[in-house]
Amino acid sequence: MEAKAPSSTLLALSFLLLFISFLSHSQASHGNHIRKPRPKPCKEMVFYFHDIIYNGRNMKNATSAIVGAPAWGNMTILSGMNHFGDVVVFDDPITLDNNLHSPAVGRAQGIYLYDKKEIFTSWLAFSFVFNSTEHVGTLTFAGADPLMNKTRDVSVVGGTGDFFMARGVATLMTDAFEGEVYFRLRVDIKLYECW
Amino acid sequence: MEAKAPSSTLLALSFLLLFISFLSHSQASHGNHIRKPRPKPCKEMVFYFHDIIYNGRNMKNATSAIVGAPAWGNMTILSGMNHFGDVVVFDDPITLDNNLHSPAVGRAQGIYLYDKKEIFTSWLAFSFVFNSTEHVGTLTFAGADPLMNKTRDVSVVGGTGDFFMARGVATLMTDAFEGEVYFRLRVDIKLYECW
Amino acid sequence: MEAKAPSSTLLALSFLLLFISFLSHSQASHGNHIRKPRPKPCKEMVFYFHDIIYNGRNMKNATSAIVGAPAWGNMTILSGMNHFGDVVVFDDPITLDNNLHSPAVGRAQGIYLYDKKEIFTSWLAFSFVFNSTEHVGTLTFAGADPLMNKTRDVSVVGGTGDFFMARGVATLMTDAFEGEVYFRLRVDIKLYECW
Numbered sequence: 001m002e003a004k005a006p007s008s009t010l011l012a013l014s015f016l017l018l019f020i021s022f023l024s025h026s027q028a029s030h031g032n033h034i035r036k037p038r039p040k041p042c043k044e045m046v047f048y049f050h051d052i053i054y055n056g057r058n059m060k061n062a063t064s065a066i067v068g069a070p071a072w073g074n075m076t077i078l079s080g081m082n083h084f085g086d087v088v089v090f091d092d093p094i095t096l097d098n099n100l101h102s103p104a105v106g107r108a109q110g111i112y113l114y115d116k117k118e119i120f121t122s123w124l125a126f127s128f129v130f131n132s133t134e135h136v137g138t139l140t141f142a143g144a145d146p147l148m149n150k151t152r153d154v155s156v157v158g159g160t161g162d163f164f165m166a167r168g169v170a171t172l173m174t175d176a177f178e179g180e181v182y183f184r185l186r187v188d189i190k191l192y193e194c195w
Numbered sequence: 196m197e198a199k200a201p202s203s204t205l206l207a208l209s210f211l212l213l214f215i216s217f218l219s220h221s222q223a224s225h226g227n228h229i230r231k232p233r234p235k236p237c238k239e240m241v242f243y244f245h246d247i248i249y250n251g252r253n254m255k256n257a258t259s260a261i262v263g264a265p266a267w268g269n270m271t272i273l274s275g276m277n278h279f280g281d282v283v284v285f286d287d288p289i290t291l292d293n294n295l296h297s298p299a300v301g302r303a304q305g306i307y308l309y310d311k312k313e314i315f316t317s318w319l320a321f322s323f324v325f326n327s328t329e330h331v332g333t334l335t336f337a338g339a340d341p342l343m344n345k346t347r348d349v350s351v352v353g354g355t356g357d358f359f360m361a362r363g364v365a366t367l368m369t370d371a372f373e374g375e376v377y378f379r380l381r382v383d384i385k386l387y388e389c390w
Numbered sequence: 391m392e393a394k395a396p397s398s399t400l401l402a403l404s405f406l407l408l409f410i411s412f413l414s415h416s417q418a419s420h421g422n423h424i425r426k427p428r429p430k431p432c433k434e435m436v437f438y439f440h441d442i443i444y445n446g447r448n449m450k451n452a453t454s455a456i457v458g459a460p461a462w463g464n465m466t467i468l469s470g471m472n473h474f475g476d477v478v479v480f481d482d483p484i485t486l487d488n489n490l491h492s493p494a495v496g497r498a499q500g501i502y503l504y505d506k507k508e509i510f511t512s513w514l515a516f517s518f519v520f521n522s523t524e525h526v527g528t529l530t531f532a533g534a535d536p537l538m539n540k541t542r543d544v545s546v547v548g549g550t551g552d553f554f555m556a557r558g559v560a561t562l563m564t565d566a567f568e569g570e571v572y573f574r575l576r577v578d579i580k581l582y583e584c585w
Contacts, residue, residue, distance in 0.1 A: 068263040068477060071465035075266035084455065087457050089263075089279070089282065090310065091312070107311075115499045116481045117452075127337075138350075142515065142532070143550065153527075156548070160364055164233070165363075169554065192585075262477050270459075282458060304506070305505070306503060322532075335545050337532070354545060355545060360557065
């Protein structure tokens, strides 16, 4: 008889534990080291950014400039051999659609470089700096960008503000390019760690 | 009567579970995808670092140098248009207070670049390399640094040694600058993932 | 007597909780903020990569090129003062053993820079781009590389494809170098976050 009271206490306690354990379990799920099916992103966003490279005649509109080049290159014209060695600094407008003249919701700022002699391929490290009614904060990206592939995945390595501590994967697609002066990238951002 | 013994075993077991669950819960808390109030950092540190840029006359004291510049720039004088396109490599002493001559507890090493024509803004990627009685290890940072803002958040994207696997946010503040040769940044580091 | 049935239910429930808690606990273990003994990696790999720097006479074989240099440097010869300020873009073959002529399992692509006047030390940011029967995907690295140390740890800050969302630490060792044209790094990769 006297066991009865403790038992119902235990029952309540156990449900509490079950609830806490369940919370822990779901929160910790990104640490599951053998999961193969991709988890669902905690946030998905699509943006475009627009790069107009300085070519000696477009100072007013240029959003980027060659700042490093190999021995055979210069800072006004992308070098031969698939631009191998050219380093570009950029401050590109980010838009919600593919129109260069749409209102910018932020700036893509950082560096990219062409890194292969045989084909066009690049490597990027940059941040999205948001300052709109929608988002305030930054996301920082880094990774290889093999331009000839239709889609390329780079890593989202950190975030601040609205994107505090974020991590994820961003898929880049070349949405348009015009000669060697303008290109537009579509970026599908999927965050898998959101705080 | 015979129910008594199992019940006390269960009670003990439940407390054990409660303890384990509590551990799990607190450890997993950074995975909570919808938390809005900022979590408490697992580590906080404040440092200063000091950048003396090479200007053609200060080779002995210089801790950094312009290594990339746009077509209109050079490697001795920061370029016009808010230094847009200038790339700087640095190896700056880190101190615990704002005195350049205090003993260095490590070096800030990496790259920064000015990336906007219209205002001063930069982008950085660098590591703190600690080698003191206090800390041995590295922290690596990346992010946008809009210099005209009083405080700027960049991401702590990784760590080694004492800061194994760390992640967090670092807040940069310009603590002093003298012409275009010296500046001092205060860095408030808050780690939210500590292993 | 009637307490018996609930008790065995509780016993079963408690074991379930114990199991769930154990799962949560092991998955969340990377969030343990005070652990000092290193956790076991979820993945370990060893690779070599091979850098042949352009020196004005080896265009065909070169896998890297100087693309930035300080005022006193140039793009063909690594500069004095421990190459301080030299920036190199690379696209290096990755092999499973220390033989430059072994089949490449991927490319190491990115940037490194020499950042100290007094001794050889560098800073790197690059990706391993795998495209072999074994691995498809990327890992991105960043960190300080004090070349004179036998081993140097840099951070694995992100991954894609087979290495989706990976984080970890990579230990670099200079496996060979020949003058200022060729070097080979051994990279011991230990991932501690695998998805």
